[in-house]
Amino acid sequence: MNEIEEGFEAVVGEGDVGEGKLLGVEVTGRRVVLARLGGQVYAIGSVCTHKGGDLAKGRLEGEMVRCPLHNSGFNIKTGEAMRPPAKRAEPVYDVRVEQGRIWVSQNPRS
Numbered sequence: 001m002n003e004i005e006e007g008f009e010a011v012v013g014e015g016d017v018g019e020g021k022l023l024g025v026e027v028t029g030r031r032v033v034l035a036r037l038g039g040q041v042y043a044i045g046s047v048c049t050h051k052g053g054d055l056a057k058g059r060l061e062g063e064m065v066r067c068p069l070h071n072s073g074f075n076i077k078t079g080e081a082m083r084p085p086a087k088r089a090e091p092v093y094d095v096r097v098e099q100g101r102i103w104v105s106q107n108p109r110s
Contacts, residue, residue, distance in 0.1 A: 002027075008096060008103040017041055017102065022065065024056025028106045032093055035060050035076045042076045043093035043104050050086040 003010040011025040017036045024046050025032050033046040033056040044065070046055045053069035060066075064073040064082050073083030079090040091108030 003101075004106070005103070007106050008094075009106055010101040010103050012102050014097055014100050014102055020060055022056050022058065022060050024054065025104065027093065027104045031056070032104060033065060033076075034095070034102065034104070035065065037063065037076065041095045041097060041102055043095050044074060044076060044079045044090040045093075045108070048072055048074075048086060049081065049088040049090060055090070 023034045031046040048067040050072045053067040058066045058068045072086030079092040094105040096103040
C-alpha cells in the first residue's frame, strides 16, 4: 500500500522512472502518468481528455506525451493540450522525490 504524508502519496521508487520514459501509477484512485526529463519527474493525468486513451501507454517526444489512440499530445510539464484532436488540458500533479521514493500530490493543482 502506498504511504500518504502531507497531501502526497508515495507511488514508486525513485529509480522506477527512467530518463525519457513514461510510467503509469495510481494516486488516490486516479490514473496518473509520470515522466522524467532532465532528471526532473513530472506528473499529469493519464486519461486522455479526447477519448480516454491511457497516456501511460503512449510515448514521450521531448516534453509531449502522445496518446496511443489518436495521437493527441500533452505537455508533461504543464498538462497543456499541444496536439489535436485533444483540446482540453490534463490535470497536473506536484511531485517530490524524497527518501528514494517518488511522491505525487493527492490532488491536481487548481
